[in-house]
Amino acid sequence: MTSTPLKGSDLTAGPLADGTATSVRPRPRRLRRRGRSAPYWFLVPAVLLFAGFTVVPIGYAVWLSLHKVQVKGIGLGKGAREQVWNGIGNYTDVLHDSEFGHSVLRAFGYGLIVIPAMLGLALVFALMLDTPQARSAKFARLAIFLPYAVPGIIAALMWGFLYLPTVSPFYYLLREFNLPQPDLFDGGNLYLSFANIAVWGGTGFNMIVIYTALRSIPQEIYEAARIDGASDLKIALRIKIPIVMPSLVLTFFFSVIATLQVFTEPMALKPLTNGLSSSWSPLMAIYDAAFLRSDIYGASATAVVLALATFALSFTLLRVSDRYTREDRA
Amino acid sequence: MSIHRHQFSRRSILAGAAAVGLTGTLAACGGSDDDSGKSSGPVKLTYWSWAPNMDKVAAIWNKKNPDITVTVSKQAAGKDIVSKLITAKKAGNAPDLIQVEYQSLPTLVSNDVLADISKYAKSAKSQFAEGLWGMVTLGTDAVYAIPQDSGPLMFFYREDLFKQHNLTVPATWDDFAKTARAAKKAVPNAYLTTFSSNDPGLFAGLAQQAGAKWWTVESGGKWTVGIDDAATKKVTDFWGGLVQEGVIDNQPMYTPAWNNALNKGTHLGWVSAVWAPGVLVSSAPDTKGKWRMAPLPQWSAGESVTGSWGGSSTGVSTDSKHAEAAAKFAAWLNTDPEALAALVKEVAIYPAATKGQSGSVLTTPAFFPNQTDFYDTAAKIAATTAASAWGPNVQVAYDTFSDAFGKATKAKKSAQFDTALATMQSATFTDMKKQGFKVTEA
Numbered sequence: 222m223t224s225t226p227l228k229g230s231d232l233t234a235g236p237l238a239d240g241t242a243t244s245v246r247p248r249p250r251r252l253r254r255r256g257r258s259a260p261y262w263f264l265v266p267a268v269l270l271f272a273g274f275t276v277v278p279i280g281y282a283v284w285l286s287l288h289k290v291q292v293k294g295i296g297l298g299k300g301a302r303e304q305v306w307n308g309i310g311n312y313t314d315v316l317h318d319s320e321f322g323h324s325v326l327r328a329f330g331y332g333l334i335v336i337p338a339m340l341g342l343a344l345v346f347a348l349m350l351d352t353p354q355a356r357s358a359k360f361a362r363l364a365i366f367l368p369y370a371v372p373g374i375i376a377a378l379m380w381g382f383l384y385l386p387t388v389s390p391f392y393y394l395l396r397e398f399n400l401p402q403p404d405l406f407d408g409g410n411l412y413l414s415f416a417n418i419a420v421w422g423g424t425g426f427n428m429i430v431i432y433t434a435l436r437s438i439p440q441e442i443y444e445a446a447r448i449d450g451a452s453d454l455k456i457a458l459r460i461k462i463p464i465v466m467p468s469l470v471l472t473f474f475f476s477v478i479a480t481l482q483v484f485t486e487p488m489a490l491k492p493l494t495n496g497l498s499s500s501w502s503p504l505m506a507i508y509d510a511a512f513l514r515s516d517i518y519g520a521s522a523t524a525v526v527l528a529l530a531t532f533a534l535s536f537t538l539l540r541v542s543d544r545y546t547r548e549d550r551a
Numbered sequence: 552m553s554i555h556r557h558q559f560s561r562r563s564i565l566a567g568a569a570a571v572g573l574t575g576t577l578a579a580c581g582g583s584d585d586d587s588g589k590s591s592g593p594v595k596l597t598y599w600s601w602a603p604n605m606d607k608v609a610a611i612w613n614k615k616n617p618d619i620t621v622t623v624s625k626q627a628a629g630k631d632i633v634s635k636l637i638t639a640k641k642a643g644n645a646p647d648l649i650q651v652e653y654q655s656l657p658t659l660v661s662n663d664v665l666a667d668i669s670k671y672a673k674s675a676k677s678q679f680a681e682g683l684w685g686m687v688t689l690g691t692d693a694v695y696a697i698p699q700d701s702g703p704l705m706f707f708y709r710e711d712l713f714k715q716h717n718l719t720v721p722a723t724w725d726d727f728a729k730t731a732r733a734a735k736k737a738v739p740n741a742y743l744t745t746f747s748s749n750d751p752g753l754f755a756g757l758a759q760q761a762g763a764k765w766w767t768v769e770s771g772g773k774w775t776v777g778i779d780d781a782a783t784k785k786v787t788d789f790w791g792g793l794v795q796e797g798v799i800d801n802q803p804m805y806t807p808a809w810n811n812a813l814n815k816g817t818h819l820g821w822v823s824a825v826w827a828p829g830v831l832v833s834s835a836p837d838t839k840g841k842w843r844m845a846p847l848p849q850w851s852a853g854e855s856v857t858g859s860w861g862g863s864s865t866g867v868s869t870d871s872k873h874a875e876a877a878a879k880f881a882a883w884l885n886t887d888p889e890a891l892a893a894l895v896k897e898v899a900i901y902p903a904a905t906k907g908q909s910g911s912v913l914t915t916p917a918f919f920p921n922q923t924d925f926y927d928t929a930a931k932i933a934a935t936t937a938a939s940a941w942g943p944n945v946q947v948a949y950d951t952f953s954d955a956f957g958k959a960t961k962a963k964k965s966a967q968f969d970t971a972l973a974t975m976q977s978a979t980f981t982d983m984k985k986q987g988f989k990v991t992e993a
Contacts, residue, residue: 292987295772296661296943297689299869385808387817407961493806495748495957499950512634513950514982515658 279528286311286522311522321523324503325481325530327412331502332480334416335423340472342420343427347465348457350428351435362432366425373422377489380418385493406494415486423479427472434468435461470542477538481531484508503527594619594876598648599636601628602863604897605650611893612880619876621648630946633658640664640870647871648881651696652863653686654755654945657766660695661943665866667693671878678886678904682938687864689941690768696866697881698903699894702824703933704756704857707831709819710843710921712738718819720845724789727848731798734819741817745800745809746790748960751952753822756858757790758783759939761850766942774983777993778948779976784969785850791968794960801960810834822847824860825901825929828916840920846932855935862903901929908933944982951978 289307296302315321346365350358368376384405386392395402405414438461446456462469484504491497491505499513500506507527511520598609598621606623613620624646626632633655639645645664659665672694676684679698687696706727708720716737721727731743747753758765761782767775793799800818802808812818813835821827831842847857865881867874884890891907894900902908913926922928942948955971976992983990 290986292661294989295768295774296986296988297657297691298660298667298693299663301661301663382807385806387808387811492749492803493808495801495803495961498954498957500954509950513630514944514947515634515637515662 282521283525285518286525289518307518311519312526314519315523315526320498320500321503321506324500324506328481328483328502331412331415331419331483332477334412335419335480336473336476338416339420339423339476340427340469342424343431343472344462344469346424346428347431347435348461350432351461352453352457354453362429365428368422369425371422373485374489376422377418377486380414380421380486381490381493384414384490406490406496408496411496414490415483418486419483423476427476430472431465431468434465438464467542474535474538474542478531478535481527481534593617594873596621596647596871596873596877596880598623598650598880599626599632599646600624600648600650601626601632602650602898602900607897608884608890608893611889612883616880619873619880621880626650630655630949633946636664636868637662640868643870645868645870647868647873647877649866649868650699650863651866652861653698653859653939654752654941654949656687656695656864656866657689657941657943658945659866660689663869665695666869666871666874667695668697668867668874668878668881669694671875672697672882675882675886678906680903680905680934680936682936683903685938686941696864697878697885698862698864699885700862700900701903701933701936702756702826702859702861702901703929703936704753704760704822704824704847704860705827705929705932706845706847707821707823707827707842708845709816709838709841711841712816712819716819721848723852724848724850728789728793728798731793732796735798738817738819741819742798742800742812744818744820744822745802745804745812746794746960747802747804747809748953748956749803749805751949752860754786754952754956755939755949756824756860757786757822759858759937760847760856761786762856762937764940765948766940772989774942774988774990775993776942776976776980776983776990778979779972780993783972787968787972788965791959791965794963794968795965797963801963805834814838825933826861826899828918828925829899832918839918842919843922844919844925844928846928855932856937857932857935859936859939864903901933942979942983943988944979944986947982948975948979951975 287307287309288304289310291303291305293301293303346361349355350362355361371379383389383391386402386404392402394400403410405411442460443456446460451459482504483502487497487501487505488508491499491501499509503523504527507520507523510516510523596619598605600623605625609621609623626635629652632650636645636649636659640662649659649665651659651665656665669692675697676694683698683701687698688694706721712718713720716734718730718733718737719726721730727743734741734743755765763777763780763782763786765776765778765780765783767777769775790799794801800812802812809818810833813821813831814837816838821831823830827844828842831838846855849855865884867877867881871877884894885902886904888906888910891902891904892910892912894902895907895910895912901913907913908926908930915923915925919925952971952975955974956968959967959971980990980992
């Protein structure tokens with residue numbers, strides 16, 4: 222799935238906050254002193270919630286990941302289980318677990334299909350909506366965005382139904398016209414099936430992000446380009462795309478993270494097929510360990526590894542994109 | 552960012568600490584509610600159950616026993632409730648009463664979630680078949696739960712289609728294979744049934760019928776894992792062979808496609824349990840009155856043994872401060888005639904208690920109007936249920952089953968069925984060993 226719009230507004234708030242902070246006029250001394258602690262007061266609820274629902278659980282997960290359960294004898298009744306220190310034992314298990322490595326590779330393979338398709342479509346739609354010739358743009362914008370409003374689990378169930386040969390209307394048509402009927406749950410097709418759901422659901426959101434960036438471009442630039450004899454296509458390629466590049470980078474960045482965390486689509490389609498293992502994606506492997514095998518220690522270690530890897534990847538991407546946009550500005 | 556960290560004043564920190572203190576107090580207030588039953592007034596018990604309408608049965612008890620009030624809290628079913636209970640136990644607030652599937656009992660006992668209620672409930676033993684009672688004692692002197700319902704395996708088939716295509720109702724598994732081939736020949740796009748990899752319970756029940764003992768405890772205090780024993784291998788080879796031959800379908804159960812197959816008659820039968828009518832009503836609504844139930848095919852002619860699929864019990868948690876009251880309710884719920892009648896009527900279960908299986912409450916299922924002796928036959932079959940043997944990490948075995956057999960059924964290769972069984976054995980054994988159980992392989 223795509224990232225939530227919340228994350229987007231978090232990032233865009235940064236430069237804005239910077240801008241306003243510098244423009245505040247100096248105030249009388251007494252006021253300023255009293256005002257100095259005010260920001261922290263405003264921060265208290267957020268910090269408390271952040272600590273209570275993010276920092277503490279993460280800390281607990283790390284603590285769990287360093288422990289394991291030790292069973293004594295036949296392990297029945299009181300005192301049969303003891304939580305003991307396991308050092309990095311769970312971590313070496315995770316890193317030696319080839320199934321987990323495969324799940325990460327599968328997630329990347331899925332991302333290779335989803336990200337170009339979704340962002341490409343989002344960009345094309347945004348550019349098309351932004352041209353002066355666009356008719357009923359408001360309706361089209363809403364129509365493209367609407368699938369994003371459908372909860373991921375509902376979308377996955379709906380598509381799952383359409384993928385099943387005996388109940389899908391698409392397969393009915395294929396049969397009627399004697400066309401080949403592919404098995405959408407088989408091997409490589411599985412990736413396409415998931416990617417289709419993600420693209421269907423995520424394109425709208427990314428399109429809105431890019432479209433918003435397009436609308437903020439001053440009209441004078443286009444006028445100047447037209448006077449220079451640039452066609453709409455040239456304007457799109459030479460002016461619009463370079464200017465909205467930061468938005469594209471942003472949406473790409475969110476999509477990569479969302480790809481690593483793919484969970485809803487494979488989880489919802491799993492009961493429909495034999496071809497989907499319970500550790501198909503990294504998050505599924507963690508869910509499986511924690512809630513089906515009741516191995517919260519191993520699951521915590523896997524979760525920490527995945528979080529660190531995501532963090533490292535995000536950091537690298539952010540650095541790269543930062544350099545890119547800075548060069549662009551210069 | 553423009554926030555200057557060094558300006559963080561002492562006052563703010565103190566204020567923050569005060570705020571934390573405040574939330575701490577609030578949390579404490581919230582927590583104290585649970586203990587209110589301890590002092591005077593009626594004993595209050597909470598009961599985690601996933602069965603629909605269980606609250607209506609509890610209401611009957613509450614009316615008759617004003618001093619012990621049971622509140623039903625509806626939960627997610629089966630495998631999901633196990634990790635939830637283990638977590639609740641860790642937090643020290645597991646509910647007083649718990650609905651537990653038989654195969655989850657050892658896991659919950661191993662995690663110290665279930666209390667030994669033998670002190671209060673030993674007298675209930677006579678009300679149940681020996682095999683069922685064995686499941687709640689785990690072969691020890693303790694009693695960890697009271698059996699509630701059972702799911703003896705049976706064979707369901709489309710009476711009309713069997714007649715139309717001249718198919719015989721199989722008495723043995725050999726006959727079953729013959730019928731599967733004949734059905735495929737008569738209706739090329741149909742199958743007798745499917746081998747599904749998404750419900751390990753059915754496979755476990757079929758292995759149980761063949762005499763498998765997946766987990767056993769030796770007297771010396773040691774587990775033996777024997778999932779790939781001769782009996783289970785026999786069952787695996789049988790189904791793997793039929794799937795490879797193409798006379799048994801390989802799609803999973805409970806999908807829209809599977810419902811469609813049952814409803815449209817492209818599946819002519821279903822190996823299922825006594826609760827099947829309830830599933831068929833919603834999965835195959837157009838086939839009312841066209842099904843018939845027969846005993847499960849046997850491995851050798853003249854035998855009569857069945858396995859079980861599903862079924863659950865009522866246990867008391869170690870966190871309960873009112874174990875005696877809770878055990879009293881559990882015993883009443885599963886042995887009292889009025890409670891059994893309500894369980895059948897409201898919750899639509901097949902009672903585990905022997906007297907509950909013969910009462911007049913069990914009327915012919917509305918979906919099977921053509922089989923008026925449905926429950927008489929069911930009671931006879933239920934009495935032949937083989938003993939089952941569950942271990943403390945059933946969820947690992949089940950989980951591995953779905954993945955390993957999923958691959959095998961997808962590939963339709965009999966050899967892969969054998970590999971899948973070996974994977975199930977090694978994953979289960981390795982997990983127990985890793986956790987520190989004293990364990991050997993059969």
